[in-house]
Amino acid sequence: MKREKQKVSIKDIAKELGVSITTISFVINGKAKNRISEKVIKKIEDYIEKVGYRPNSSAQSLRTGKSQTIVFMAEDISDPFFSTVAKEMEGLAFKHGYRIIYCSTENKKERALELLDLFKDKEVDAFIITPPEDFEEETRTLIAEGKPVVLFDRYYHRMDHHYVVLDNVVSTKAAVEFLKSKGFKNIGFVGLKSKLSPMEDRLKGYRESVPVPKSVLIKFNSVGKGVGNKQLEDFLDQHPELDALLFATNSLAIAGLRVLKAKNILIPAELGVATFDDRELFELHSPSISVISQPVSALAKELIKGTLKLLEIGVDPFEVKKSLKGTLIPRASTEK
Amino acid sequence: MKREKQKVSIKDIAKELGVSITTISFVINGKAKNRISEKVIKKIEDYIEKVGYRPNSSAQSLRTGKSQTIVFMAEDISDPFFSTVAKEMEGLAFKHGYRIIYCSTENKKERALELLDLFKDKEVDAFIITPPEDFEEETRTLIAEGKPVVLFDRYYHRMDHHYVVLDNVVSTKAAVEFLKSKGFKNIGFVGLKSKLSPMEDRLKGYRESVPVPKSVLIKFNSVGKGVGNKQLEDFLDQHPELDALLFATNSLAIAGLRVLKAKNILIPAELGVATFDDRELFELHSPSISVISQPVSALAKELIKGTLKLLEIGVDPFEVKKSLKGTLIPRASTEK
DNA sequence: TGAATTTAGTAAAACGTTTTACTAATCTTA
DNA sequence: TAAGATTAGTAAAACGTTTTACTAAATTCA
Numbered sequence: 196m197k198r199e200k201q202k203v204s205i206k207d208i209a210k211e212l213g214v215s216i217t218t219i220s221f222v223i224n225g226k227a228k229n230r231i232s233e234k235v236i237k238k239i240e241d242y243i244e245k246v247g248y249r250p251n252s253s254a255q256s257l258r259t260g261k262s263q264t265i266v267f268m269a270e271d272i273s274d275p276f277f278s279t280v281a282k283e284m285e286g287l288a289f290k291h292g293y294r295i296i297y298c299s300t301e302n303k304k305e306r307a308l309e310l311l312d313l314f315k316d317k318e319v320d321a322f323i324i325t326p327p328e329d330f331e332e333e334t335r336t337l338i339a340e341g342k343p344v345v346l347f348d349r350y351y352h353r354m355d356h357h358y359v360v361l362d363n364v365v366s367t368k369a370a371v372e373f374l375k376s377k378g379f380k381n382i383g384f385v386g387l388k389s390k391l392s393p394m395e396d397r398l399k400g401y402r403e404s405v406p407v408p409k410s411v412l413i414k415f416n417s418v419g420k421g422v423g424n425k426q427l428e429d430f431l432d433q434h435p436e437l438d439a440l441l442f443a444t445n446s447l448a449i450a451g452l453r454v455l456k457a458k459n460i461l462i463p464a465e466l467g468v469a470t471f472d473d474r475e476l477f478e479l480h481s482p483s484i485s486v487i488s489q490p491v492s493a494l495a496k497e498l499i500k501g502t503l504k505l506l507e508i509g510v511d512p513f514e515v516k517k518s519l520k521g522t523l524i525p526r527a528s529t530e531k
Numbered sequence: 532m533k534r535e536k537q538k539v540s541i542k543d544i545a546k547e548l549g550v551s552i553t554t555i556s557f558v559i560n561g562k563a564k565n566r567i568s569e570k571v572i573k574k575i576e577d578y579i580e581k582v583g584y585r586p587n588s589s590a591q592s593l594r595t596g597k598s599q600t601i602v603f604m605a606e607d608i609s610d611p612f613f614s615t616v617a618k619e620m621e622g623l624a625f626k627h628g629y630r631i632i633y634c635s636t637e638n639k640k641e642r643a644l645e646l647l648d649l650f651k652d653k654e655v656d657a658f659i660i661t662p663p664e665d666f667e668e669e670t671r672t673l674i675a676e677g678k679p680v681v682l683f684d685r686y687y688h689r690m691d692h693h694y695v696v697l698d699n700v701v702s703t704k705a706a707v708e709f710l711k712s713k714g715f716k717n718i719g720f721v722g723l724k725s726k727l728s729p730m731e732d733r734l735k736g737y738r739e740s741v742p743v744p745k746s747v748l749i750k751f752n753s754v755g756k757g758v759g760n761k762q763l764e765d766f767l768d769q770h771p772e773l774d775a776l777l778f779a780t781n782s783l784a785i786a787g788l789r790v791l792k793a794k795n796i797l798i799p800a801e802l803g804v805a806t807f808d809d810r811e812l813f814e815l816h817s818p819s820i821s822v823i824s825q826p827v828s829a830l831a832k833e834l835i836k837g838t839l840k841l842l843e844i845g846v847d848p849f850e851v852k853k854s855l856k857g858t859l860i861p862r863a864s865t866e867k
Numbered sequence: 868t869g870a871a872t873t874t875a876g877t878a879a880a881a882c883g884t885t886t887t888a889c890t891a892a893t894c895t896t897a
Numbered sequence: 898t899a900a901g902a903t904t905a906g907t908a909a910a911a912c913g914t915t916t917t918a919c920t921a922a923a924t925t926c927a
Contacts, residue, residue: 204912204913204914205914206913206914214876214877215876215878216877216878216913216914216915217877217915220915221916223914229873229874229875230875230876231874232875235875249651250914251593251912251913251914252914253589253590253592253593253598253913254593254913254914255913255914255915256592257589257593257881257884257913258881258882258914258916259914262589271618272614272617273611273615275611275614278608278609279609281609282607282608282635285608285633286635289649295632296630296631296632297621297631297633299618313625318588318589449811452815456815474812475812476810476811476812479785479788479789479792480815480816481816481817540882541883541884542884550906552883552884552907553885553886553906553907553908553909554905554906554907556884556885557886557906560885562885565904566904566905567904568904568905571905571906586883586884587883588884589883590882590883590884590885591884592884592912593884593911593912593913593914594886594912595885595912
């Protein structure tokens with residue numbers, strides 16, 4: 196009963212149709228023009244259609260050295276931001292005959308290295324990566340190995356490479372201006388203690404748009420935990436004059452909302468709130484939270500478009516450098 | 532500068548070390564015992580270590596017919612439930628030398644068929660799938676083709692197959708009993724109009740634990756939209772006696788919360804609320820929402836454990852049939 | 868008409884493994 | 898000491914493609 200569907204190979208087709216393997220390969224790969232007669236092409240195409248022949252991709256990979264596979268190394272594939280981008284990319288890539296393999300670094304250097312090691316063979320054609328903290332040297336090495344590498348979400352100032360990111364400086368400035376326009380006068384900033392470009396740029400954008408910056412930077416792995424919450428509480432205690440808070444990431448905001456709730460601080464009456472990254476949570480929260488939303492579809496599109504271009508044209512002449520703007524979605528948390 | 536790291540093959544090693552390709556292959560695959568001398572084994576292993584040799588997986592796949600790849604066909608990989616399970620599986624599978632390829636059916640039959648078609652070649656060793664609506668025949672066909680197939684989240688009553696699911700009947704009953712214990716007397720049920728087992732089982736569990744069931748079933752693709760919201764509003768209007776609502780999925784609950792907010796219905800004073808699947812949103816909502824949480828890690832572990840077992844032992848003698856219990860997390864929305 | 872060109876196709880090598888079937892040398896044991 | 902068993906290894910085929918270099922026949926053109 197359980198017979199493995201016996202796969203048909205080019206050789207089988209050749210025998211059946213009385214033509215050579217080469218001829219079939221030419222037809223399959225669209226190299227038959229001016230080489231093979233229309234009649235034979237038709238015959239082969241019809242037979243392929245009839246038996247549902249699909250080339251063995253291992254054999255193709257072995258022969259061509261290409262695997263039709265792109266690795267997407269996210270910070271955390273279970274984070275809604277990354278998983279949404281991943282899903283969009285998957286759809287686009289499939290349309291072009293590429294598969295995507297996802298993995299998560301958890302923002303850990305060693306994990307990222309392990310993963311790269313696993314993929315560094317011939318088995319992957321291109322990399323889309325969100326490098327973890329302190330990964331500049333390793334990224335450089337990876338790029339030097341010659342396969343297309345597109346950085347996502349973060350990039351390096353001191354290094355030439357392909358990337359697709361949010362324009363964090365500009366987006367942050369827009370958010371601060373928005374808060375000002377809503378009548379907030381003392382805007383504080385809650386960021387992540389990190390050298391990753393989004394964190395540096397968001398802080399920079401903030402600093403450049405308020406007269407007296409007041410910010411607190413939470414350690415990455417203490418967000419939502421005792422230490423991180425304590426830091427935030429202290430910050431609020433030390434700055435009773437603050438009338439609004441801008442959070443640099445959605446997880447910071449979520450942790451922050453918990454703290455504010457615990458301290459019985461009223462939003463927006465006592466404190467306005469805005470954050471990066473939209474999530475259902477923010478829309479449904481009472482009050483709903485204003486956000487700077489990242490253009491997920493556009494990011495995914497640019498990533499795949501860029502990667503395919505690099506795959507096609509080659510790494511060198513072509514440049515992928517995209518910096519997209521976020522969209523501000525005003526909600527109740529910023530209506531004084 | 533951009534030199535592709537010239538990959539070293541078994542042939543290169545053989546030439547360098549003056550042994551045969553066969554010998555090296557035996558050593559690599561642990562088949563050297565009682566065949567090759569300790570001295571030679573050591574020499575080969577050391578050299579492999581030194582040059583960082585990694586076998587070409589396309590060649591391995593071509594030769595063995597195995598690709599060390601598992602497909603996870605989720606309903607929607609950007610849904611937190613699926614993406615969390617995916618991430619956990621990814622980690623476990625990697626440890627055993629397997630990669631996972633994700634894709635999303637969007638609960639559409641045609642999309643699922645397309646995807647299966649894409650994978651049906653030799654390129655994949657096993658399938659973990661959440662079949663969309665009306666996919667029983669197709670699933671049967673897939674299974675008949677002989678590769679391991681493990682269903683996730685949903686299963687078929689009339690068919691013998693491997694699966695890992697939540698015990699929805701029991702979990703729903705527990706939730707209803709919990710609501711009763713909290714003093715709710717008129718519990719309504721908001722489900723999805725669907726023949727997928729979780730939806731049928733949750734409804735069944737509900738029906739069997741209340742004296743007079745009152746339920747409304749929303750169409751899958753109208754959740755959160757005008758039509759679906761209208762359905763829910765009508766249901767509430769027709770049953771003013773209800774004092775609690777049990778939602779069958781997290782997206783139903785989210786849509787429901789919006790409706791309740793719009794109608795100014797107070798939770799839990801006027802209406803108690805509980806739902807399936809935990810999300811940060813429910814913890815942070817005001818009031819926080821009681822949930823039946825799925826054991827994500829355990830599900831992922833069983834899925835990978837089962838799949839690997841099938842891969843190892845073969846599909847037939849071994850059975851993967853796991854039905855795990857959800858955990859009830861009581862929160863403010865059910866405290867009268 | 869005959870040389871040059873075009874058309875229509877093929878043979879065979881190569882990609883990098885795994886594995887079967889073999890050999891040659893050494894070791895046991897009766 | 899001779900036959901059998903064990904040890905230590907190897908040659909070569911096969912997996913299913915792609916591609917280079919070739920040929921033979923038909924067509925063109927001066």
